[in-house]
Amino acid sequence: MASLLIDWYEANGRDIAWRHPGTSPWGVLLSEVMSQQTPVVRVEPAWIAWMDRWPTPAALASASNADVLRAWDRLGYPRRALRLKECAQAIVEGYGGEVPCDVDALLALPGIGDYTARAVAAFAFGLRVPVVDTNVRRVYARLMKGQLLPGPARRQDLADVAALLPERRAPEFSVAIMELGALVCTTKPACSSCPLIDVCSWQRAGRPEPAAHEIAAAKKRVQKFEGTDRQVRGKIMRLLREAHSPVPLAQIDAVWEDAAQRSRALFSLVEDGLAVQVGEQHFALPD
Known part of the structure; x- marks a missing residue:
């Protein structure tokens, strides 16, 4: 393999x-x-x-x-x-x-x-250590467990993947399995292009669909972005990055309509050390 x-x-x-x-x-x-x-x-x-x-x-x-x-x-x-x-x-x-x-x-x-x-x-x-990201977990779930979806991350994932590592060329194997997950064994797998199709447990099991609760759990793990504080923080950060002098609060107010969410996002940036307040009405990137 x-x-x-x-x-x-x-x-x-x-x-x-x-x-x-x-x-x-x-x-x-x-x-x-x-x-x-x-x-x-x-x-x-x-x-x-x-x-x-x-x-x-x-x-x-x-x-x-x-x-x-x-x-x-x-x-x-x-x-x-x-x-x-x-x-x-x-x-x-x-x-x-x-x-x-x-x-x-x-x-x-x-x-x-x-x-x-x-x-x-x-x-x-070049050390022989397991490297486990989302792509690897997805490949492992299908290849070894016969499951379309990998489920939540666990500490056991490291031991599972470590057991697959060859004695020689382990780093090459690790990058290869990551690349397989990124290019072929994706959320919509292109199985006909997979070099491991003949040894894949999911294929051998008849490509079973996940249970309803597994689908719901996978959807719940996907983080939304639109309308979140993360989106507002990103808009404010873009404004600060592009400025060559402290940005007046009135200019920041224009990036998002919801005043409470905008204020929460702005001052969370200050708390995180990503922005500083300059005087009473201006903000800038930290030095």
């Missing part, structure tokens, strides 16, 4: 900038943080720009918060940009500017969770 999957990936995997030989561990870490809940097509140009501007943890650690937030643009969840800067500072202070390879050391860095720590360990340092 591993050989089939790796061979398929080598013939069909996307040519993405951070997969090129010579990408530094910092470049891998940056790509993984940027790619969280954001399509690769949006991440790749931003990643290239960031690597040109801040090619090392030390370079990002010395940047201003305002520059970091402007460069993050609309990648989503701008708090991640500031956490990334904090991560760079921790790498400089604790590891001499070199990204650590140990999973536990990576997990101790600001903003680095289970998935990112293992992805960096595997893809930057």
Whole structure:
């Protein structure tokens, strides 16, 4: 199975900038943080720009918060940009500017969770550790459990995927199974293009449909965006990013009609360190 999957990936995997030989561990870490809940097509140009501007943890650690937030643009969840800067500072202070390879050391860095720590360990340092994201969980559910939908994430997922890792070329297997989930074994699977169709438990079971409660649970896990505080925060952040001086409150008032929601979103940005109040009636990005 591993050989089939790796061979398929080598013939069909996307040519993405951070997969090129010579990408530094910092470049891998940056790509993984940027790619969280954001399509690769949006991440790749931003990643290239960031690597040109801040090619090392030390370079990002010395940047201003305002520059970091402007460069993050609309990648989503701008708090991640500031956490990334904090991560760079921790790498400089604790590891001499070199990204650590140990999973536990990576997990101790600001903003680095289970998935990112293992992805960096595997893809930057070649370690044999399980890397589990939404795509991998979906492939595993169909391939090994015979289920169309993967269900909620569990700690057991790491052990399940670890059991599939080959002794050799484990990182290649990990990126291949992720790519299979991104390109073929999607929410609407293209099974005729799958290299594992003959060993897939879901295929062997006759492609059973999920139960009604499984469908309802999957729909509930999908986060809506339209009309949420997240959308309002995004509109305000865009206004602040594009401004070259503090933005008057009256200009912020124009981005959203609901005054209570707008005020809640604005001051949540201030609480999160993504905006600062300047005087009584102006707001700006933090220094």
